[in-house]
Amino acid sequence: MRNYANPSNFLRLTGVLTPYLAALTAALLCLGLYLAWFVAPPDYQQGETVRIMYLHVPAAWLSMWIYIVMTSAALGTLVWRHPLADAAQKAAAPLGAAFTFLCLVTGSLWGKPMWGAWWVWDARLTSVLVLFLIYLALVALWRTIEDPGKAARAAAIFTLVGAINIPIIKFSVDWWNTLHQPASVFRLGGPAIAGSMLWPLLIMALAFTLLFATLHLMAIRNEILRRRLRRLSILAADAAASEFSPHSASLGAAQ
Numbered sequence: 001m002r003n004y005a006n007p008s009n010f011l012r013l014t015g016v017l018t019p020y021l022a023a024l025t026a027a028l029l030c031l032g033l034y035l036a037w038f039v040a041p042p043d044y045q046q047g048e049t050v051r052i053m054y055l056h057v058p059a060a061w062l063s064m065w066i067y068i069v070m071t072s073a074a075l076g077t078l079v080w081r082h083p084l085a086d087a088a089q090k091a092a093a094p095l096g097a098a099f100t101f102l103c104l105v106t107g108s109l110w111g112k113p114m115w116g117a118w119w120v121w122d123a124r125l126t127s128v129l130v131l132f133l134i135y136l137a138l139v140a141l142w143r144t145i146e147d148p149g150k151a152a153r154a155a156a157i158f159t160l161v162g163a164i165n166i167p168i169i170k171f172s173v174d175w176w177n178t179l180h181q182p183a184s185v186f187r188l189g190g191p192a193i194a195g196s197m198l199w200p201l202l203i204m205a206l207a208f209t210l211l212f213a214t215l216h217l218m219a220i221r222n223e224i225l226r227r228r229l230r231r232l233s234i235l236a237a238d239a240a241a242s243e244f245s246p247h248s249a250s251l252g253a254a255q
Contacts, residue, residue: 007224010084014217021214028207035200043197049113054201056106057185058208059099063131064166066096066212070138071163074156084220086152087227089159090142091219095212097135103128115179123172124180127165134162148227 036054043050070092076085107125108118119125138155145151173182184193185201193201 007083011221011224014221018214018217018221021210021217025207025210025214028203028210032200032204032207036204040197040200046114049110050197052106052110053197054204056103056110057201058205059103059106060128061205062208062212063096063100063103063128064169065209066092066099067131067135067159067163067166069216070096070159071166074159077152077156078160084224086148086156087220087223088216089152089155091216091223093135093138093142093155095215095219097132097139099208099212100128100132100135104132120179122180123176123178124169127169127172131162131165131169134158134165138162148230 032054036051040051040054042048070089073082073085073089073092076082077089104125107128111120112118138158141155141158142151145154172178173180185198
């Protein structure tokens with residue numbers, strides 16, 4: 001795997017894998033949406049509104065999983081100096097913000113008929129909103145600091161500090177009395193969802209995960225190419241500046 005830490009090798013590998021990942025993602029999304037909308041039964045209490053679950057729950061899982069990926073990348077930047085870690089972290093931040101935003105919007109749409117309100121300051125909802133703001137802050141931080149090395153270190157430290165919010169999101173329904181339901185899929189006693197609803201949910205979760213993986217690889221590729229272009233632009237500017245410097249001009253006049 002160390003060979004693929006080299007940006008050139010990574011570009012070649014992802015150039016081959018990305019089309020297959022994209023095709024598999026599209027197929028699973030189509031299958032998952034078909035099962036969720038046309039095969040899975042309505043809930044006996046929530047009716048047809050339960051179908052929002054097939055978008056909301058995978059987006060919620062991805063919002064936390066992406067931050068865990070970013071935390072690992074932050075450790076790679078600060079501890080192991082991995083050459084692709086900061087690029088992976090920078091590429092993941094906008095994707096994490098997008099999935100978290102989808103989670104908040106679909107949760108609001110689901111909460112209105114169930115709770116009678118678009119938004120409540122529930123512990124789970126509030127902690128996810130904080131996660132969304134952290135993602136936005138990281139995106140802004142990467143754009144504010146021009147030097148990639150300094151930006152990577154600052155973003156890595158900020159990411160590690162913000163990681164405390166992930167267990168708060170996960171266990172908020174256990175620590176506080178909230179309107180949000182507790183875990184119903186990954187629990188010690190087994191899933192509390194019927195198989196006819198569980199399988200479409202798991203397929204949609206896998207499709208969302210592959211969608212993130214595909215977009216993340218593409219974003220890392222773009223970041224590597226962007227940095228190479230920046231480096232070449234700096235070298236070209238330095239070469240032009242040295243060529244037309246006063247010292248060079250004086251030498252030309254003397255000749």
